[in-house]
Amino acid sequence: MGRCENCIIRQFNSLRAMSKEELKRVSDTKTTKLVKKGETIFGEGDKLNGVYCVRDGVSKLSKLSPNGKDQIVKLATKGAVLGQRSVITEEVANLSAIAVNDMEVCFVPKDAIMDSLNSNPNFAVEVLRHIAHDLKEADDVIVNMSQKTVKQRIAEAFIYLEENFGKDKNGYLALTLSREDMANVVGTATESAIRIISDFKKLGLIKAFGKKVAIADRNGLNEVAKGS
């Protein structure tokens, strides 16, 4: 079994959701792709004829607002599946997927997914669970965006980065985002993000080593996130 199936299985969190033949069918149709940092996997409005499984690297899923700013809605890493929502509803993509660092993705054609969905209830229910979970997360983001200050959201973002992407051997966040991306995650101006991150450094909440950032005072950051 190739690694691509692992993405699908991990994503849907059930080894038994797909039968051997289904996995075989998916396996036969897969294509592997290397995507360099900054490159676009697909853009807003693109018609997708398949989904992309992330094997390695991180992608930002963002939407361009009318005023020209990008809002990053989600960060997707190893094991995530991109574009499934659009494939399921048969609409064009409503987000664009851009590589935050060098990535390896594999492509699974629409038909392979749709056939399994239509014939295998277990698989459909697993996908359903997964999307339902995404929806809960999205609702939480809505509440955060509208009820928390930029400072709180940036504190949360650092915690999120540590929890979801981990640390390297020296304790620095495994995923380094530019200040601009950080601003686009929390929905603020780049300058505002820079200022607040500088403050966090001065307060000893985080520390930096070159581009790398580490959380220095987890409790303190948590306090800020809750609303000091």
Add this chain to the structure above:
Amino acid sequence: MGRCENCIIRQFNSLRAMSKEELKRVSDTKTTKLVKKGETIFGEGDKLNGVYCVRDGVSKLSKLSPNGKDQIVKLATKGAVLGQRSVITEEVANLSAIAVNDMEVCFVPKDAIMDSLNSNPNFAVEVLRHIAHDLKEADDVIVNMSQKTVKQRIAEAFIYLEENFGKDKNGYLALTLSREDMANVVGTATESAIRIISDFKKLGLIKAFGKKVAIADRNGLNEVAKGS
């Protein structure tokens, strides 16, 4: 066939997604409930053992933020199904559902839904499509919340209310929200919402008759929403 099945069918947009026996099973288990304005159907953290179909009236789905403010994430009207996300993921409710006006809902037990999901791929796929659509909408809300001003969001909210809940015979919005609810929909302070709504009146973008509100200048409102 009772009206309760109509909710389910309308929601999932497919007459053929449920077999006759399945509909019968659902029909046998349903319970109808009257909910008065302001009453809670279920609250954040409640364990749901079924879903609620909205037969009549409107419910707000909201989440209490730590600072004590409510964020309304969604407004659900006739034909909508409440609580399905939590039932599917088998988590407690992450939103509370409160009646905005007098409602009639019917309750469908968890098992009836889960059995159909597990045995009927068409039904599962229809539910999946529906939740995928909700997810797209939630992503759009995230972008709006973070990239638009309060004024823009209030203008959009009026347009949304007209498009989704319609007008009465005199052209007034069929759904009247309090200023506080309006503020909680767009994620701002009640006073800010009041001020902006007053401005809209002065500018002739909307007009009021008692509690009722009508859009007076649709194009103008649209301009404001886009960012005048």
Add this chain to the structure above:
DNA sequence: TTATAAACATGATAATTGTCAGTTTTTTCT
């Protein structure tokens, strides 16, 4: 029908956040 509460409204002010106009630092490319 009055009292009581809730919703609506307004002013003054403070806090937050965005914008613009730069400078400095780091990265990239030849």
Add this chain to the structure above:
DNA sequence: AGAAAAAACTGACAATTATCATGTTTATAA
């Protein structure tokens, strides 16, 4: 290495939004 570009940073200021205090109107219930 050196030029050019991108990213990070800073200050000054303006715009937006929240908060608090209070008054007015409208709805609700005894």
